[in-house]
Amino acid sequence: MIPKKKLQVFVSSTYMDLVKERQVAVEAILQAGHIPAGMELFAAGDEEQWDVIKKWIKESDVCGAT
Helix, strand or coil, X not given: CCXXXXXXXXXXXXCHHHHHXXXXXXXXXXXXXXXXXXXXXXXCCCHHHHXXXXXXXXXXXXXXXX
């Protein structure tokens, strides 16, 4: 049996007003056996930080908005 590929899923949305919704999305991603990623994993910063975030988005298999 071929193992199922785990996808990295980047959750994109505003944060403060959608904390609960983002948590539900992250839980669903984990329950499906995939790897969640999101902006809250990164400290607020300068443009260099934004470059890191863009790289994470580009390297994700899926980018979904809540």
